[in-house]
Amino acid sequence: MFVYIARRLAGMLLVMLIVAAVVFVIARVVPGDPAAVMLGSAATPEDVAALRVRLGLDQPLATQFLLYLGQIATFDLGDSIFLNRPVAQALAERAELTALLTLMSVSIAVLIGVPVGILSAAMRGRWIDQGAVALAMLAASVPSFWIGLTLIKYLAVDLPWFPVSGYGPPDAGFAERLRHLVLPAIALGIPNSALILRFTRTSMLDVLGDDYVRTARAKGLTPATVVLKHALRNAMIPILTVIGLTAAVMIAGAIVTETVFGLPGVGNLIVSAVQRRDYPVIQGALLVVSGIYVLINLSVDLLYAVVDPRVRY
Amino acid sequence: MTPFRSLFASAVGAMLFGAAAISGAPAAAQTPASVVTVATIGEPPTLDPVGVTSDLVSIITQHVFETLFTFDKDWNLTPLVAAALPETSADGRTYTIPLRSGVAFHGGGNVTAEDVVASLERWTRLSPRGKTTAPLIESIRAKDASTVVITLKEPFAPLTALLAMNNGAAVVVPKANIDASGPLKALAGTGPYRLLEHKPDQYIRLVRFDGYASPAGPASGYGGARAAKIGEVRFVPVPNATTRVEGMLAGQFQFADSLPAEMLGRIKDAPGVTPVVVKPYGFPLMIMNTKTGVLANTALRRAVLAALTPNDMMLAAFGDPAFFAPEGSIYGPGTPYHDAASAKPYTENDPAVAADRLKAAGYKGEPVRIMTSTQYDFLYKMSLVAQANLQQAGFTVDLQVLDWATLLQRRGDEKGWDAFFTYHTFVPEPSLITFLNPSYPGWWDSPEKRAALAAFNGEMEPNARKAKWVELQKRFYAEVPTVKIGDFYNLAASSGRLKGYTPTPWPFFWNTELAD
Secondary structure, three states: OOHHHHHHHHHHHHHHHHHHHHHHHHHHHOOHHHHHHHHHOOOOHHHHHHHHHHOOOOOOHHHHHHHHHHHHOOOOOOOOOOOOOHHHHHHHHHHHHHHHHHHHHHHHHHHHHHHHEEEEEOOOOHHHHHHHHHHHHHHHHHHHHHHHHHHHHHHHHHHHOOOOOOOOOOOOHHHHHHHHHHHHHHHHHHHHHHHHHHHHHHHHHHHHHHHHHHHHHHHOOOHHHHHHHHHHHHHHHHHHHHHHHHHHHHHHHOOHHHHHOOOOOOOHHHHHHHHHHHHHHHHHHHHHHHHHHHHHHHHHHHHHHHOOOOOOO | OOHHHHHHHHHHHHHHHHHHHHHOOOHHHHOOEEEEEEEEEOOOOOOOOOOOOOOHHHHHHHHOOOEEEEEOOOEEEOOOOOOOEEOOOOOOOEEEEEEOOOOOOOOOOOEEEEEHHHHHHHHHHHOHHHHHHHHHEEEEEEEOOOOOEEEEOOOOOOOOHHHHHHOOOHHHHHHHHOOOOOOOOOOOOOOOEEEEEOOOOEEEEEEOOOOOOOOOOEOOOEOOOOOOOOOOOEEEEEOHHHHHHHHHHHHOOOEEEEEEHHHHHHHHOOOOOOEEEEEEEEEEEEEOOOOOHHHHHHHHHHHHHOOHHHHHHHHHHOOOOHEEOOOOHHHHHHHHOOOHHHHHHHHHOHHHHHHHHHHHHHOOOOOOEEEEEEOOHHHHHHHHHHHHHHHHHHOOOEEEOOHHHHHHHHHOOOOOOOOOEEEEEEEHHHHHHHHHHOOOOOOOOOOOHHHHHHHHHHHHOHHHHHHHHHHHHHHHHHHHOOOOOOOOEEEEEEOEEEOOOOOOOOOOOOOOOOOO
């Protein structure tokens, strides 16, 4: 097990190095200049050129890349061009929101997707199954920004239960900050619940057709015991995989929801950085996100062994 | 209940219970009475207003930093950190500026002439406006502790207006905070609010500066007495316009800036929300490359002017006619430099005339590369109409849709484009208009234009200045370096509780208060 984890972590370093190189090249190949964005549309080419010199953007790409590699080797992600602070600090400031939003939305997606998926598989072909499948199709088709704006209209404006946007005033406590995440978490959780529901249903249907399930039924076990104790455990591996992927994607992929709700999360940071061509932030944020992505996948792989004793590392 | 139903009911129940447990009090009750929350379009690139001309930066920082002069409600100059308007020598080269006494900096200490000299020198090094002015300045010196003297190499009438602008601004900061090459050591100015906290992408908190020394006289525009009646002005970036509107309706914000015109219906009948239409505000432009490429030919640029239908372009971009005017004069009605007669070619749109001009100019179907961006929806929409207009007249159009950062970069390459769409915010002094600067992309720089601009900039007498501006506008329509598409107005929303707010292009919140 420990050898396996060590090997995966070594692989993770390689993945992050490749990510660092690819992101560095892509960020600079894409046209657009942070100096021009920073100075505004009234700036003359001379102003832009002077700022490029100040920011070190006039140096050859190879020099910039070597400097960058030197930085990350010492765990320094550099300083943001626009935010006037280190990239690591900018990420740390957004870590709580992103972690909580991911946790809440994945919880919502799992709490809807897994039970309804099980129910749908257990009652295959009946109205509850057809209804669940139709609702899943609908939830997967509706864009999350529309769900977000609808939730804002009804649950923040017409019924002022939740705030419209932001992550709370400066003196907001933990509960207040959580309250700001309820609507975004629902907006993100609903479309993802559809995916989990479909996977759970399919995975359960595969298992429910197996011989050992028929044997369990023949032994006179109750339907609930057969489904929840015998079938679900064997169906869990693909479900865990999709839950892990959903969580990993949400870390930097909640961009639209974060924009609609004005949330200062990691997704928003990356989009703003791309629009402003804030190279250090783009590079640093994607490097960290890729690391988390790999870690989540590793955790999911390790969980396989927990749910299925046949899996050994 | 079957186990399945039980499981399902438990899951849904837990979610609803969890949500209800943290929903608590209504959102409207969360804002303390002395805080005004302003929803802005995004995060400002910096909080130092000297080096950039971003309107968002100006809106925020004008509460913290002050310039020597500013503009009153009629866009006339009025003193701010200065005690009076400058005394100008007979030859128009020497400006003697008296300073108000007792003007305190946020970090301690009072403004001295040494601080002002250091601040103005910084402005000439860093500000796009200051750098344009620097070659004309012979010296900036402190005559005594409360008087600054600026000596020019030649008369330059726009100097005082440049010193009054709140972007690329000549703000007064302590000499001790100025680093010759780097950013300011501390963001401390003399304004009615001081910076308390900046959390990027979350909020910028400005709190009342108790030591503020206000200018005298009744409040008028940006001039006159300033009183920080609200304890805290909090700027919150909310990039989504619909969310800014919903936040106003829910009472989470007390002011929301830059709302799409089609949102007027949502806020006009809402209780406790007042729509604010800001006139004048800005004008979209189709800048043409006068230096290189197909449109370097003046006759073809005049054909472009005849081909375009500005009213259709503005209608496509803004929808409701309450938010735009098809106005050809660079300065619209009600402003000191408005002149309709010299802008007459703007109204002469005719595809047949455009086609004739094309033929006369020897146009052979070379593609006209026009850059536009969806990042500013109104620019994109009007560029689509322009494309159709130009094609109808016989032009071959290559419309390139780019993101804004790419457009800003590409426009610096004179060989890469023939025209691009942008917009200009209203500026009270004509010489601040970007396309008059020969180094601004488009590079308009004919000998006749240079002479007309020099005559305008050298004229000190207001009536004679207006006449010379008219000459410059005639030159603008003779050479057509740029097409002014029209005037557009800004829609903002203000809480009914916000009292004393004055609509301006750069909204400010001193002299406003929050009613109970």
